[in-house]
Amino acid sequence: MHLPALPPLPAVSYVMPVLNEEGFLERAVRTILDQDYAGEKEIVLALGPSTDRSNAIALSLAAEDGRVRLVENPERDIPAGLNRAIAASRYPIIVRVDAHSELTPDYTRLGVEILGSRHAANVGGIMRAAGASDVQRAIARGYNSPYGLGGGAYHGDGAAGEAESAYLGIFRREAIDAVGGYDREILRGEDWELNLRIRRTGGLVWFSPALGVTYWPRASFADLARQFFATGTWRAVLVRKYGRANPWRFFAPGALVLGLTASTGALVLLTIGVLPWASAWTVLLVPMAAYLAGIGVAVFRIPDQRGIRDRLLTATTLVTMHLSWGAGFLRGIVFGGGRIFGRGRVVDRSRV
Structure with a gap:
């Protein structure tokens, strides 16, 4: 050019x-x-x-x-x-x-x-x-x-x-x-x-x-979840359209959601006795354990936090971002973008 x-x-x-x-x-x-x-x-x-x-x-x-x-x-x-x-x-x-x-x-x-x-x-x-x-x-x-x-x-x-x-x-x-x-x-x-x-x-x-x-x-977790679900959905549309032009990191949240889904299912089956704890099935709990450990590390490394409330809010933010984005990505891979916007912004009266 x-x-x-x-x-x-x-x-x-x-x-x-x-x-x-x-x-x-x-x-x-x-x-x-x-x-x-x-x-x-x-x-x-x-x-x-x-x-x-x-x-x-x-x-x-x-x-x-x-x-x-x-x-x-x-x-x-x-x-x-x-x-x-x-x-x-x-x-x-x-x-x-x-x-x-x-x-x-x-x-x-x-x-x-x-x-x-x-x-x-x-x-x-x-x-x-x-x-x-x-x-x-x-x-x-x-x-x-x-x-x-x-x-x-x-x-x-x-x-x-x-x-x-x-x-x-x-x-x-x-x-x-x-x-x-x-x-x-x-x-x-x-x-x-x-x-x-x-x-x-x-x-x-x-x-x-x-x-x-x-x-x-966004000023609420509900609005953040809607925004990130839409963002993940449309990233999947771009993956469908442009393939390898997308960086690998955009695939990570979708893989996380799949891994946590497997972990959750395994935990339920192990808890109710359908699967034995003394078995190789417990390996399916690794994604959940690794993710929770990662969130714990992130919460204590991110700066500008004061006390336990800030750390809990930070953890909620990270989980909301990751899982909403990942769920949207999987939805977009299967169904495309449709009319999912994630554009609605509730007015923050503290700034009006």
Whole structure:
């Protein structure tokens, strides 16, 4: 992929899908307007059929500042909304943002500099999850730990370098146009899928820990479970579509669920006497024992915890993430994605 040199301070379009984000939207938009970037800026919000005050907040922001523009996203899906926002945008740099994320003030300036110096198609940084309540902070700890989400560079403080994907992303418009934008059939994992196609056309995806984004995750375990079930389901769809292009780590949660299912069945049969304890069948208990030991180690190694309550909440977070993702993955392998979204976000009134 040949990309021409960037001019000094190229104009930037931020694109954001919005659905039921009343507790987050205004702050997210203001962190964009407050970026210390001297080039021209615009924000295009793709408004889904929200059932809260999100669209009213968006209308107010657009009336207050002409750089905020609005488009409708009746399909409600993230990829459709992003494509609509990109189509309505005007500038050569596309910055993909989320309503529940907040950019550091230097995010755009540093990102555009890296994009030009590396001749990259896309640049991303670190997602730093944060929480307002005890449960949300525990969920944030899961996001920020390799024990929760695995080995993605943007969940830690890895070294700068070529990357498989990027969290959100600062794109050259030419790179997005060259691959036809987001795939509207991929309702989750759309960023990974787009970056895969960009890389296959010769585009460079670059990770830099100098770029930081604050992410506000789900604030309840029920919402987290729904989100991760959907994420696992759509990862399975990507496995079905792209096979070995998927890293091996994405298969681990599904294998975990199968192993724990075998362990649970064996434990029941051993307990009621159908199987003898003095037999080789007890080997089926190994996955459960190993997993519980692993959770115990993780709970005591993850930082920023205070007391037994925090550790119990962290353990609940990890188990919810792993088993929901793994169950969704197995469902997706067998049945495909269907209309599973995991997009519903209950408003966190502590941030409204």
